[in-house]
Amino acid sequence: GTMLSVVGLVNAGPAAAATNNTCHYGTGGTDASALCWLDFTGYSDSTALGAGQQFTQAIPGGYTMSFTVKRTATTGTPPVAAHITPTWSGTPFGGNGGQYTGIAGNPALYAEGTFSTTQHNGSWTVTLSNIQITDSAGQVMTGWTLNAADAESTNLHERLTFGTNGGGWQIVNRIPPISPGAQACNNGLTGTGTASLVCTGSGSGTNVGDVVASTSGAPSTITAKAEQNFDLATGAGGQSGVAFAVVTANIT
Numbered sequence: 001g002t003m004l005s006v007v008g009l010v011n012a013g014p015a016a017a018a019t020n021n022t023c024h025y026g027t028g029g030t031d032a033s034a035l036c037w038l039d040f041t042g043y044s045d046s047t048a049l050g051a052g053q054q055f056t057q058a059i060p061g062g063y064t065m066s067f068t069v070k071r072t073a074t075t076g077t078p079p080v081a082a083h084i085t086p087t088w089s090g091t092p093f094g095g096n097g098g099q100y101t102g103i104a105g106n107p108a109l110y111a112e113g114t115f116s117t118t119q120h121n122g123s124w125t126v127t128l129s130n131i132q133i134t135d136s137a138g139q140v141m142t143g144w145t146l147n148a149a150d151a152e153s154t155n156l157h158e159r160l161t162f163g164t165n166g167g168g169w170q171i172v173n174r175i176p177p178i179s180p181g182a183q184a185c186n187n188g189l190t191g192t193g194t195a196s197l198v199c200t201g202s203g204s205g206t207n208v209g210d211v212v213a214s215t216s217g218a219p220s221t222i223t224a225k226a227e228q229n230f231d232l233a234t235g236a237g238g239q240s241g242v243a244f245a246v247v248t249a250n251i252t
Contacts, residue, residue, distance in 0.1 A: 018054035029099030030173040035245040039105030040082035062136035073124035082106035090206040108151040110241035125225040143252035145216040152241035153208040154201030166219025169197035173212040181207020
């Protein structure tokens with residue numbers, strides 16, 4: 001099963017150096033040739049859980065994107081790590097479903113274990129904040145669009161929520177499941193056009209699809225929150241993962 005989520009300042013000497021990566025395209029899937037997926041290679045969960053981790057991404061066209069990654073979590077949730085896609089054999093995002101395949105690096109932030117089977121309403125959230133894009137001359141851009149994707153699978157008793165301070169979320173793709181079954185967010189996909197897009201899952205295993213959504217208007221902060229067993233006192237443990245992309249055609 002799946003589920004899926006930045007930033008504080010401390011007056012304690014020089015800021016830590018940024019982790020410098022390059023975003024990468026996949027093939028197949030809606031807008032694949034325009035979606036450059038952020039690479040989280042070098043992600044430190046302990047740093048993200050603390051003051052936050054600084055990242056930069058080289059973007060085709062001579063642009064550079066900078067941001068802070070911060071994570072919060074309830075007790076009993078698993079650690080998160082940067083991960084290749086597909087994150088597992090049952091997720092259609094990143095390879096198994098033939099959409100957004102071949103993304104280089106580690107584009108997913110992925111729970112490295114399952115939620116506690118006795119935990120009710122466990123959750124973790126990852127936030128990208130202080131997002132800024134500059135051109136090769138260092139000029140700050142004023143327009144960009146970002147995408148967020150379920151990089152695992154949101155199953156029954158699981159919920160995934162994307163947040164933004166940019167334009168309201170628009171659905172880009174609901175990737176079909178590998179095996180016949182439930183489309184992505186089959187128990188509810190609400191909040192299209194608003195700052196909070198909520199995906200409530202159903203099904204299990206390889207019969208669950210993945211959602212991809214976009215937010216325009218140069219958002220400086222986006223979030224992804226994964227919840228497990230939100231509607232049960234107890235239940236089966238689950239995993240979760242998310243990925244983020246910049247739409248290279250829309251940078252102005």
